[in-house]
């Protein structure tokens with residue numbers, strides 16, 4: 437099981453976007469939970485973004501989650 441933080445965290449726009457509020461439990465979203473499970477957790481090496489970085493050396497845009505699903509904040513109610 438991986439310990440510590442993903443080696444790509446400095447290059448990862450998803451991490452940079454969602455890591456900052458992890459201590460604010462009132463603002464936790466599914467994206468912050470991804471950070472805990474993937475970036476600091478046992479699914480790190482299964483992260484879609486991690487695998488992409490390993491293969492290509494380039495980081496995906498921050499709207500691609502560690503599961504590989506692209507999300508949009510434009511969904512209207």
Ligand code: SF4
Pocket residue numbers: 442443444445448450451471474475476480483484485486487489502
């Ligand atoms: S989202 Fe994936 S590539 Fe980015 S820091 Fe987390 S585990 Fe690493």
